[in-house]
Amino acid sequence: MFVSMKRLAIASAVILSAVAQGVPATAAPDVTVLATGLSNPRGLAFDRDGTLYVTEAGRGADGAANPVCLPRPQGIGCLGATGALARLDRDGTVTRVLTGLPSLAGPDGTEAIGPDDIAFNRFDRALLTVGLSEAPAVRDGLPEPGAQMGRLLSVRRDWSGDWFSQHLTTQRIADIAAHEAANNPDRGELDSNAQSVAFGPGGAAVVDAGANSLLFVTPAGQVSTLAVFPERQMPAPPAFNMPAGTMLPMQSVPMGVVYKDGAYYVAELTGRPFTTGSARIFKVVPGQEPTVYAEGLTTVVDIAFGPDGSLYALEFTHTSMFGPSRGVGALMRIRGEGKTPELVLDKVDHPGGIAIRNRSAFITTCSVCATTGSVMKLRLPA
Numbered sequence: 001m002f003v004s005m006k007r008l009a010i011a012s013a014v015i016l017s018a019v020a021q022g023v024p025a026t027a028a029p030d031v032t033v034l035a036t037g038l039s040n041p042r043g044l045a046f047d048r049d050g051t052l053y054v055t056e057a058g059r060g061a062d063g064a065a066n067p068v069c070l071p072r073p074q075g076i077g078c079l080g081a082t083g084a085l086a087r088l089d090r091d092g093t094v095t096r097v098l099t100g101l102p103s104l105a106g107p108d109g110t111e112a113i114g115p116d117d118i119a120f121n122r123f124d125r126a127l128l129t130v131g132l133s134e135a136p137a138v139r140d141g142l143p144e145p146g147a148q149m150g151r152l153l154s155v156r157r158d159w160s161g162d163w164f165s166q167h168l169t170t171q172r173i174a175d176i177a178a179h180e181a182a183n184n185p186d187r188g189e190l191d192s193n194a195q196s197v198a199f200g201p202g203g204a205a206v207v208d209a210g211a212n213s214l215l216f217v218t219p220a221g222q223v224s225t226l227a228v229f230p231e232r233q234m235p236a237p238p239a240f241n242m243p244a245g246t247m248l249p250m251q252s253v254p255m256g257v258v259y260k261d262g263a264y265y266v267a268e269l270t271g272r273p274f275t276t277g278s279a280r281i282f283k284v285v286p287g288q289e290p291t292v293y294a295e296g297l298t299t300v301v302d303i304a305f306g307p308d309g310s311l312y313a314l315e316f317t318h319t320s321m322f323g324p325s326r327g328v329g330a331l332m333r334i335r336g337e338g339k340t341p342e343l344v345l346d347k348v349d350h351p352g353g354i355a356i357r358n359r360s361a362f363i364t365t366c367s368v369c370a371t372t373g374s375v376m377k378l379r380l381p382a
Contacts (some may be wrong), residue, residue, distance in 0.1 A: 023285055030379035035094050038373035041116030041364040044355035048124045057114035060080035060101025074111050077104040081145045083114035098168045098216035102145040108371030119198040126155035133193040136181035150177030150192050152206055152217055176208055178221040185213040186228050199277045200259040207254045214266055227284045229254050234275045256302035267300035274321040294334045296341050304356045306380055310335050310338050314354045
């Protein structure tokens with residue numbers, strides 16, 4: 001059966017990382033595990049008061065009888081309502097303040113697609129992305145809560161106006177998958193997978209990894225294309241056992257986005273063949289073509305600026321996706337445009353997202369694990 005190359009880009013990363021489950025972060029005095037027991041944890045962010053929230057892509061059907069299941073490149077995925085938004089209290093307590101969100105995962109609850117990222121603005125408005133990683137038309141055949149997949153949601157407080165309430169609700173703001181169906185920005189196969197979200201002037205930017213594009217969403221829910229990231233031709237790695245000199249198309253697969261000083265910065269995972277050192281970070285000024293801010297990275301899933309102005313890049317895998325170190329990630333620091341990435345922390349267990357507050361980085365790990373995902377805190381170097 002023909003497999004979508006856009007979906008295969010992310011699916012292959014998940015498959016290859018699964019063998020690395022259980023690889024701990026490098027032992028270091030400045031690393032602390034804050035919480036465990038999370039289900040496929042991905043993006044995370046702080047609200048205005050300094051409380052940390054984490055998206056959980058969930059456990060799929062979680063053993064429910066007669067679930068709706070789909071064939072996926074990484075194996076069967078079954079739909080459930082196990083996606084969530086969790087709050088991490090300072091004592092390490094995990095409270096799921098928003099539940100019942102869609103989750104499409106393997107029968108064992110791993111490798112989920114669901115809630116992916118959360119962002120707050122200075123007014124404490126919150127936006128949440130829900131992935132799809134399918135052709136937009138696939139969503140039309142899904143029962144609830146599947147209709148929420150491939151969208152940008154607004155997270156609303158309850159009547160008390162208290163973020164610490166366990167009764168938050170969502171409202172659909174924009175249909176990211178529908179934009180792919182109607183516009184197909186990269187002119188490739190129809191595929192949509194909403195990933196990272198970042199507030200900017202007049203709205204928010206959303207990365208569609210499946211569409212290889214960066215989108216802009218207004219408060220009224222209007223969606224437009226800010227940038228498209230083209231594929232490149234790369235040499236086939238030795239593990240592919242192809243004739244020397246064979247070139248393969250490699251898609252960009254953008255994942256993380258952050259806004260600073262008039263520009264959006266977008267990190268790419270890349271697709272197969274996941275060439276080591278081929279991932280880049282783009283600088284996108286609205287109305288202009290993207291420029292390369294940094295290169296020499298591998299399979300980046302998220303980025304965040306530190307207090308010193310350095311950009312930190314979280315790699316899903318630090319070296320080859322086709323060797324014994326596949327799925328073992330790293331945190332890299334880029335001290336400025338065009339600077340060579342520097343290793344900050346290696347042997348990070350398939351990370352999913354990063355947030356920085358003061359001089360500490362907060363990272364989700366075991367991001368494809370059904371019940372053993374975690375959040376760790378790392379004191380950043382001077």
